[in-house]
Amino acid sequence: MTAMRAASDRGAPAERAQAAAAAGPGRGEIRCSGLYKWYGQTAVLSGLDLTVANGEFVCVVGPSGCGKTTLLRMMAGLAEYDHGTITIGGEKVTAPLAQVAVVFQHFGLFPWKTVYNNVALPLRAAGLDKAEVRRRVAEAIALVGLEGVDDRYPAQLSGGMKQRVGLARTLALRPEVILLDEPFAAVDAQTREILQEELLGLWSRHRQTALFITHSIDEAITLADRVVVMGTKPGRVVDDIVVPIPRPRTVGSVRRHESYAPLRERIWEQLRASGSPT
Amino acid sequence: MSLTRNDPPVAGVADGARTASASLAASDAEAIGREVIAARRRRSKRDRRKFLAVRLVSLAVVFGAWQLYGMHTIAILFAPITTVVHSGYNLFAHAQLGSQLGYSMWTFAIGYLIGVAVGIAVGMLMGAYRVVEAAVSLYVFALYATPMVALVPIMTLWIGFDATAQIVIIALFVTWPMIVTVFHGVRQIDAELMEVSRSLRLNRRQTWVHVLLPGAVPFVITGATQGVAMGLVGVIIAELQTQLTGLGAALQTEAQTYHTAGALAVVLLIMVLGVTLRAILGLVQRFLVPWMRLDRGDGKRR
Structure with missing residues (x-):
């Protein structure tokens, strides 16, 4: 864990832009246009347009039932959409794509596999050779500070540690795009803030495109380059706000920043206007 | 301070x-x-x-x-435990209870294993594929709800009275509850875990090996444990209803000759058998499902 802190998110904006350019034009770009989804008679999403640039960290906040989780599942290739298109890196999403990885709300770990084997499973499934799997798993486990517990089963871990395993599994896949579905909703408040800072540190290493669903306005401001506010009935984008707080960030530095309070107020107002926030 | x-x-x-x-x-x-x-x-x-x-x-x-x-009762109706144990010893030493036990265990083992194997296969396919469920669940649940005793006379008509018939009857007793337990188990495997498997791009074989099969193990063991009791019922019924063999024969002979103590000894033996087999399955479970008995935080306890 200390190793992770040390690797805290460094890098000036100029370097960041350079890195993004080096990664190629939009390998991790997510583009949703004119998305519709109905459940029976109800429109869950109605003509949603959303673009996440390559290397950008976007948080989506919105009241329950606004379709934000549905949106993520569509991007992940886990749910179908009725109309419109989603492309990631120019490729149309119809099934889970290789360059996309998901961090699940309830961790999504296999209880019968040890920490090591949970992280290794998708790498083995993808046909990587043994040495490469071992190297990548060890690296990912070290990154999230889980050395020494890699032979434990998920039942032996706390919620925070379980989600570290979830993150390790995602990082080991070396995705261009990380989709996170309320990943820290099931852990306690303090662990949550610790995990937020760790995520910032991990993300800053490779600047993958990140789409992070959350209920928490604070979490969204802390993590995101841009906060997208969704409204309900039907689900749509009601606001799209750039967070001007410089990186590297910590939970504390974000709270102290002058734009924090007005941002929080603005998002809160949007949520209140668009439906009961939960 | x-x-x-x-x-x-x-x-x-x-x-x-x-x-x-x-x-x-x-x-x-x-x-x-x-x-x-x-x-x-x-x-x-x-x-x-x-x-x-x-x-x-x-x-x-x-x-x-x-x-x-x-x-303090009439010997024809009941016998003290010491007499029962003594009769049991005599049946082993001077009658054929030993070989009868061996015969019953042999038919039980074969019938039980067939029942369990069929149960795992059908239950898993039903659980994993809606098409299979749609095709066969009606019959499975109908037979599950039918007392298997009702099929015994028909089995004797079809197969006869030999060991094969007994084995089929035992398998029938074991397999329906096994199918139903495994089916519900596979269905219960977290929908999220199935979604995770898709997201991790596991192919069909990998999903079976890494998700469906290990996820079903606890339910297979539950079904197999219930199956022990069902199978023992099957053994005795098969032996009483087809040809008199094994423990069924011992029981029948003792009871019909008013050797109550001997009959009770056979019943006691069947009980011990059931308890022992369940205990063995408990050990199998500890071995096969280590992740279920691990408490959070206090490390490995093996």
């Missing part, structure tokens, strides 16, 4: 608390940790001893009552 006069009390308390916890040297903390673990271990040992004692007392009371009642 002493408060500095000028400090606000709350801050003082907080500081004091911090100092108190910081003043625990690492070695002290370790010693306390060891002490706590040792105390917990002593407590669980005490609990185990207590429950063992309760169990022994319970056994003494039940067998004592059996003994007393047996000694």
Whole structure:
């Protein structure tokens, strides 16, 4: 864990832009246009347009039932959409794509596999050779500070540690795009803030495109380059706000920043206007 | 803890608390940790001893009552436990109870394994594929709800009275509850885990090997444990209803010749058999499903 802190998110904006350019034009770009989804008679999403640039960290906040989780599942290739298109890196999403990885709300770990084997499973499934799997798993486990517990089963871990395993599994896949579905909703408040800072540190290493669903306005401001506010009935984008707080960030530095309070107020107002926030 | 006069009390308390916890040297903390673990271990040992004692007392009371009642009743109707055990010994030593037990165990083993294997296969396919469920669940649930005893006469018509017929009957007793348990188990495997498998781009074979099969193991063991009881019912019914063999024959012979003690000895033997087989399956479970008996945080306990 200390190793992770040390690797805290460094890098000036100029370097960041350079890195993004080096990664190629939009390998991790997510583009949703004119998305519709109905459940029976109800429109869950109605003509949603959303673009996440390559290397950008976007948080989506919105009241329950606004379709934000549905949106993520569509991007992940886990749910179908009725109309419109989603492309990631120019490729149309119809099934889970290789360059996309998901961090699940309830961790999504296999209880019968040890920490090591949970992280290794998708790498083995993808046909990587043994040495490469071992190297990548060890690296990912070290990154999230889980050395020494890699032979434990998920039942032996706390919620925070379980989600570290979830993150390790995602990082080991070396995705261009990380989709996170309320990943820290099931852990306690303090662990949550610790995990937020760790995520910032991990993300800053490779600047993958990140789409992070959350209920928490604070979490969204802390993590995101841009906060997208969704409204309900039907689900749509009601606001799209750039967070001007410089990186590297910590939970504390974000709270102290002058734009924090007005941002929080603005998002809160949007949520209140668009439906009961939960 | 002493408060500095000028400090606000709350801050003082907080500081004091911090100092108190910081003043625990690492070695002290370790010693306390060891002490706590040792105390917990002593407590669980005490609990185990207590429950063992309760169990022994319970056994003494039940067998004592059996003994007393047996000694004061007509021998044709009931017998004291000592007589029952003695009769059992005699049946082993001077009659064929040993070989009869062997025969019954042999048919049970084959029938049980067939029943379990069919149960796993059909249950898993039904659970994993809606098409299979749609095609066969109607018959499975109809037969599950049918007392298998009703099929025994038909089986004898179709197959006859030999060991094959007995094995088929035993398998029939085992397989329906096995199918139903495994089916529900596979269905219960977290929908999220199936979604995770898709997201991790596991192919069909990998999903079976890494998700469906290991996920079904606890349910297979539950089904197999229920199957022991069902299979033993099947053995006795098969042996009484087809040709008299094995433990069924021993039971029938003893009861019809008014050797109540002998009949009770056979019943006792069947009970012991059931308990032993269940205990074995319990061990299998501990071996096959290690992740289920691990408590959070306290490491491996093997």
